[in-house]
Amino acid sequence: MTRAPVYFFSHGGAYQPQPDVQYKTEHPVYPVLQAIGKEITQKVKPKAVVVFSAHWQAEPNEIHLNNAVNTDLIYDFYGFPPEFYKATYPHRGDPALASRILALLASAGIPARGMKRGPDHGVFSGFHVAFHPTLNPLNVPLVQVSLYNNEDPDAHHRLGQAVAALRDDNIVIIGTGMTVHNLGDLRKTWGDPTPMPYAVSFDKALKEAVEADPKERQARMAEVARRPDARRAHPWMDHLMPVYIAAGAAGEDEGVQTWTLHEGAFAWAQYRFGDIPE
Structure with a gap:
């Protein structure tokens, strides 16, 4: 059986910091994420999804993951309209899968x-578009794993390598972040x-590295x-860092x-590693 592909989602918002992507239906990324989500649910048909979000950095040298079934969403953002804090996203964890990840x-x-720990907006905002609860529900367990609280690309690459065996059981691994993300400059150029x-x-250089020969990819990235x-x-x-996990x-x-x-001050690149099932 073909190994499940690996994905990287850019999940940010339009002209302002995320989590507004799920409300910006007119933004060019919206149908792109929808199409990727349908590719996953209709062609890959995963057994489960393991996600690494930019918004969960655990410790410099330790990884954390959710091992509970039922969790609340984490509204880890400030200064947005009240309805942003009423967002919902149906999801369920998988303690057995979490235990397997810990063993790996x-x-x-x-x-x-x-x-x-519940999903943060790096997960639920983009997933609400890609895996809309009524239009394209995911309907499989979701386990979120943290990043390291560091900026070491090789450490994050090794983290991805460590969980790669999950793909053999048709478990999709997704990293979510942005390929360019400078909120300071965003505020200076608001609306432009x-x-x-x-x-x-930078986005072009990252593309060239990600698309390099896999034997050279880690060093290039x-x-x-x-x-x-x-x-x-x-x-x-x-x-x-989530794109390094995906590459690993x-x-x-x-x-x-x-x-x-x-x-x-954003770049929105979306990546896939590996083949889609015929």
């Missing part, structure tokens, strides 16, 4: 522990979609994080950028 991480020498120069240059424009593209690299989980499978958009 232990085998890879990665300290980790389980806890009860004209791309900042680094949004274009690590170089991207050291580029002169990298710190402008990501003042803190939390939104970038991909192993020898090729990566492809399926779509991108340069918008102000």
Whole structure:
């Protein structure tokens, strides 16, 4: 059986910080995420989904994951309209899958522990578009795993490698973040979609690295994080690290950028690693 593909979602908002993507139905990314979600539910048909969100960084050298079935959403954002804090997203965890992930991480020498923690907006906002509760429900367990609280691309690549075996059981691994994410510059250019120069240059460099020969990909991607424009593209690299996890989980499978958009201080690239079932 073909291994489940791995995905990276750019999940940000239109002209302002996320979590507004689920409300911006006219934004160009909206139908793109919808199409990716249908690809996953209708073609891949996963047994479960494991997600790594930019908005959960645990410890510098330790990983956390949700091991509870029922959890509340985490509204980890400030200053938005009241309805943003009433958002819902149906989901259920899977303690058995969480235990398996902990075992995989232990085998890879990665300290980790389980806890009860609901999905943050890096998960539920983009997933509400890709896996709309009524139009395209996911209907499988969802286990969220943290990032490290550091900016080490190789450590996050190894984290992806550690959980790659899940793909053999048709479990889809998704990283969510943004390929360019500078909120400071966003506030300076509020409402102006004209791309900042680094949004274009960094996004292009990341694409070339992700689409490189898988044998060279890890080194090429690590170089991207050291580029002169990298710190402008990501003042803190939390939104970038999930793509390194996805690449690590991909192993020898090729990566492809399926779509991108340069918008102000953001870039919205979407990636898939591996093949879609026929």
